[in-house]
Amino acid sequence: MATTRRSEVIEHLVEYDGIAKLGHVLGCNDNVVNCCILEGFSNILETGMMAADGSFEKYSTLIEESGALDKIEKLQECENEVIPGLESHIQRLTLFLASIQECKPHN
Numbered sequence: 001m002a003t004t005r006r007s008e009v010i011e012h013l014v015e016y017d018g019i020a021k022l023g024h025v026l027g028c029n030d031n032v033v034n035c036c037i038l039e040g041f042s043n044i045l046e047t048g049m050m051a052a053d054g055s056f057e058k059y060s061t062l063i064e065e066s067g068a069l070d071k072i073e074k075l076q077e078c079e080n081e082v083i084p085g086l087e088s089h090i091q092r093l094t095l096f097l098a099s100i101q102e103c104k105p106h107n
Contacts (some may be wrong), residue, residue, distance in 0.1 A: 026066075
C-alpha cells in the first residue's frame, strides 16, 4: 500500500496505523523489506507534500513517532553488504526528514 502515491490509499494506511507498523518492521534482517518500507515512507511524505491539508507534517510526525528515525540511523551504520537501492532510499528519506526538522519551530 505504501508503494503508491495515491492520497486515498496513503490516508487509508495512516487511518489503520500503518506507519507505526512499518516503523516496527523497519530494521529487520531482510533488506528487500527494508527497501520497500523506506520507499513507502518516501512515498508517504511525497504524497503529504502534494496535499494542501497539512498531511506532510502529520505523516512526518507519525514516522518520527514510529521510531523509524533511530532505525534508519542504524541502517546507515550497518556495515553489512546491502542490496542496491537501500542506501539511496536511506539518503532520500534522511533528506526528507532533515527538511522536516528545519521546518519545525524551535522552542
